[in-house]
Amino acid sequence: LPQLSPHLPPRLTKQPWQLLYCRGRDACSLRTLYQRGGRPRSPALLLVRDTELQAFGAFSTSSIRYSEGFYGTGETFLFSFSPQLKVFKWTGRNNFFLKGDRDLLMIGAGSGRFGLWLDGALHRGGSLPCETFDNETLSARDLFHIHSLEVWGLA
Numbered sequence: 381l382p383q384l385s386p387h388l389p390p391r392l393t394k395q396p397w398q399l400l401y402c403r404g405r406d407a408c409s410l411r412t413l414y415q416r417g418g419r420p421r422s423p424a425l426l427l428v429r430d431t432e433l434q435a436f437g438a439f440s441t442s443s444i445r446y447s448e449g450f451y452g453t454g455e456t457f458l459f460s461f462s463p464q465l466k467v468f469k470w471t472g473r474n475n476f477f478l479k480g481d482r483d484l485l486m487i488g489a490g491s492g493r494f495g496l497w498l499d500g501a502l503h504r505g506g507s508l509p510c511e512t513f514d515n516e517t518l519s520a521r522d523l524f525h526i527h528s529l530e531v532w533g534l535a
Contacts, residue, residue, distance in 0.1 A: 381532070384425070387467045388439065389455050392423055392534075400424075401531040408502045410446075410485055418443040418533035425532040426487075428498075428505065431525040436460040436507070436518035438478075438487045438496055444531060445480055450489070452477025458488060458495050460518040468495070468515035476512045488512035502529055 385393050401416040418424055424444045427437040441455045454470040456477040470477075476489035488495025490511025496518055498505040504525055507518040 381425070383461075383465050384439065384459065384467075387457065387459070387469075388423075389441070396535040397425070397532045398535040399530060400533045401529075403502055403526065403529040410480065410482065410498070410500045410502065413444060413485075413502065413529075413531060414446045414480060417445055417531055420445065422534050427530045427532070428496075428526060429528045430505075430519050431527045432520045433527065434460070434462055434519045434524070436462070436496070440478055440487075442478075443533065444478065444485065446482070447478070447480050450476045450479045450486075456487075458513045458515045458518060460516065462518075462520075466516065468513040471512065471514045473511045473514075476510075488515065498526070498529075502526055 401413050424440045429435050438458050441453045458468040460466045479486045483500040485498045486494045488510040493508040493510050495510040495513050495515045496507050506523045
């Protein structure tokens, strides 16, 4: 969190954050993540570590939730620690920030590719460059297995 703080909207940098969801503690499913994902208009920080111990994730100004369509704002971004922090901000090319359905969480999209996606059981995911964030692949491979996953929100 301290490394990401300079990239957060200024109104959130001094706010207290709390762990809302932890894959090791809570049930491994998107449904549980959505249930514990925080208040609807509260920001969320998604942190993923894959089995190759790469760390990456996403920040959203609204909670991670089930949705019929894409939601979010231009303050949403993707990031990777490989080995130093890289932040991928909104390009303005589209508004495909987040979409959560029963079997897939998608963050960033364009041309049939997602900046970051996680499967419904929170075991696998993927990352490709996408138009929303013009990001690099966040993990060492396009497809990855999830070692740990956390969602943080405001206390």
